[in-house]
Amino acid sequence: MASDGARKQFWKRSNSKVPGSIQHVYGAQHPPFDPLLHGTLLKSTPKVPTTPVKAKRVSTFQEFESNTSDAWDAGEDDDELLAMAAESLNTEVVMETAHRVLRNHSQRQARPVLQEEPVPTQEPAPAAEPLTAPSGDLRLVKSVSESHTSCPEETASNVIPLQRSQSLPHSATTAVGGTSDMSTLGGSALSEREAYRLDKFKQLLAGPHTDLEELRKLSWSGIPKPVRPITWKLLSGYLPANVDRRPATLQRKQKEYFAFIEHYYDSRNDEAHQDTYRQIHIDIPRMSPEALILQPKVTEIFERILFIWAIRHPASGYVQGINDLVTPFFVVFICEYIEEEDVDAVDVSSVPEEVLRNIEADTYWCMSKLLDGIQDNYTFAQPGIQMKVKMLEELVSRIDEQVHRHLDQHEVRYLQFAFRWMNNLLMREVPLRCTVRLWDTYQSEPEGFSHFHLYVCAAFLVRWRKEILEERDFQELLLFLQNLPTARWGDEDISLLLAEAYRLKFVFADAPNHYKK
CATH class of the missing domain: 1.10.472.80 (Ypt/Rab-GAP domain of gyp1p, domain 3)
Known part of the structure; x- marks a missing residue:
């Protein structure tokens, strides 16, 4: 106890010299929330289940930061709390619990994950166990906590590159956290997270003027399916941020595309363009997914989009590889009107003809915006x-x-x-x-x-x-x-x-x- 008291005095002196408390060391393992240090145990001692309960995995770095307390950041009233708690505890139970923790730790410290032994219901040990930390050796609590929270070797190896850097944006951190949620949480928790993200998108898109910078940040970690079509059109620069201007813009651009069709598409069999059209016609059946490409309506749509783009961009013309870039836009835009969850099995037969015409025009313009940024990939x-x-x-x-x-x-x-x-x-x-x-x-x-x-x-x-x-x-x-x-x-x-x-x-x-x- 003397050494423990000296350690507390050392940290208090250290804290008094540095403004604020000791800062978190990100990436380190910390003990779980200690009810004694936060005063909650003194008010009531909740009943602890006899079977181990998995800790909830945080999904974002910000949640990790807000839920994590420094292992050495003891409060100013630390000694007073301990003295008050000691009066209401059974000394024999505390000592027995401390010995069991030490024994289990020494036996299992070589294992990757420490499994808690079931605690007999007649012993109030779980409530007393956290209290052994402040009155004993804090290093013990840290070691046991690290053993409990350590990941299996194969899981840790997958995320090592991400732990080396704290440079990920908030949305990128959320993306990685989201993958953990998918593998560890139930479907209901996942759906709640997705519903929350979808609501954030809808709120952002509902305003009279969409903040494109915020939309980009939110979209970095993935876009929910219901709002993906409108979000892609905004991020690609096809639609304006102002809501009132969007209907007129869509109507004008769709009308412009079909004017190109009327003016240029009949020339596909002319001597000057027949080689281009023939190559497009050959390449489309080779595209993926086959279930989509082999539908005659889709083949016709893709041929028109690619031929018009090639005619209007003579510096590069049509090059194999451009044909693949049509599919993602087309699939995302048509999924707004169909029920299929699997994008590889989209069936366009149930989509009205007028809707297909609009999707074709939207696909052409969004693909054109993409190719404007990488056109040197397809020049001579x-x-x-x-x-x-x-x-x-x-x-x-x-x-x-x-x-x-x-x-x-x-x-x-x-x-x-x-x-x-x-x-x-x-x-x-x-x-x-x-x-x-x-x-x-x-x-x-x-x-x-x-x-x-x-x-x-x-x-x-x-x-x-x-x-x-x-x-x-x-x-x-x-x-x-x-x-x-x-x-x-x-x-x-x-x-x-x-x-x-x-x-x-x-x-x-x-x-x-x-x-x-």
């Missing part, structure tokens, strides 16, 4: 893609030299697998549902499709470092990189990928020569 010799592949190679050589050297030793060139990543914006590497989630963030990130995509590709490559390093053959390496096992990926995987990409971007954002050796 595709210099934009070649430059980005080179930048990816130099970036990977800095963030994971071992992977880079392994690829180089086996003569695998980045152009052999990363060209498609840049050309199709990873659409051929992940399921369509993941592409839609990925584009939520791309639309909200400045230069998301051109600049941020590079960091996503780097994080995507390093994500497979274990499998890459295990391959010892050129052919096997290339086959793996061209057929990555992402078929079962979902929003959680994309959220982690985006968070790691943001960390990489933050690390290199202010280093203008970080691509150079």
Whole structure:
């Protein structure tokens, strides 16, 4: 007790010299909420269940901060509270509990997760157990708490890159927290979180003038399906932020698109344009998902969109890869009018013809806005893609030299697998549902499709470092990189990928020569 009292005096003296209390050390493990130090135990001692209860996982960094108290930040009335509590406690129970904690800790400290033993109902030990901490050794409480809150090794390894940096935006932190909620909480809790986020979107969109900056921040961690169509149209710059101007803008742009159809589409069989149209006609059946593309109405819509875009952009014309960029917009906009949850199985037969016409025009304009920012990817010799592949190679050589050297030793060139990543914006590497989630963030990130995509590709490559390093053959390496096992990926995987990409971007954002050796 003497050493404990000396320790308390030391921390009180330390606190008196520094303004405020000791600050939180983010990333460290802390003991759970101590009812004694907060005065709640003195008022009433609630009945504690005899079976262990899982602690609620926080979903955001801000919640973590607000719910966490410093392990050493004892209150000024600490000694008085302890003295009052000691009078109402059974000394034998306290000592027995303290010995049991010490014994369990010494036996189980090597295990990754410490499981609490069931406590007999006749013993009031659970209520007394937290009280052994202040009167005993605080280091014991810290060690036991760390054992209780530690994650399994495989789970910890998945989030190590995120723990190295506190640079994630609030929305990025929420995204990662959301993935944890999905795996640990029940459906009701998840639906409550999604309902809360949906309500925030609706409030933001309901005003007379939408704050696009706030909308981007909110959209970074994903956009709820009911508001995704309007949000994409706003973030892409297709619709104005002013609500009153939107109906007139939609009507004008849709009318303008069908004027292009009337003026240009009949020329698809002319000698000057027949090669372009033939290539479009060949490429569309190769697109994904097949259930959508093989529907005749969809094929006609995509042919018109791609042909009109090619005619109106002669600097690049139609290039293979552009065709893939139509699908996400079309699927998101049509999902506003259908019930299917699976975006891969959209059926347009039930959608009225007039609605399909409007969706076609909206898809054309939003795709055009996207391509305006990456058009150098599709001009002659595709210099934009070649430059980005080179930048990816130099970036990977800095963030994971071992992977880079392994690829180089086996003569695998980045152009052999990363060209498609840049050309199709990873659409051929992940399921369509993941592409839609990925584009939520791309639309909200400045230069998301051109600049941020590079960091996503780097994080995507390093994500497979274990499998890459295990391959010892050129052919096997290339086959793996061209057929990555992402078929079962979902929003959680994309959220982690985006968070790691943001960390990489933050690390290199202010280093203008970080691509150079």
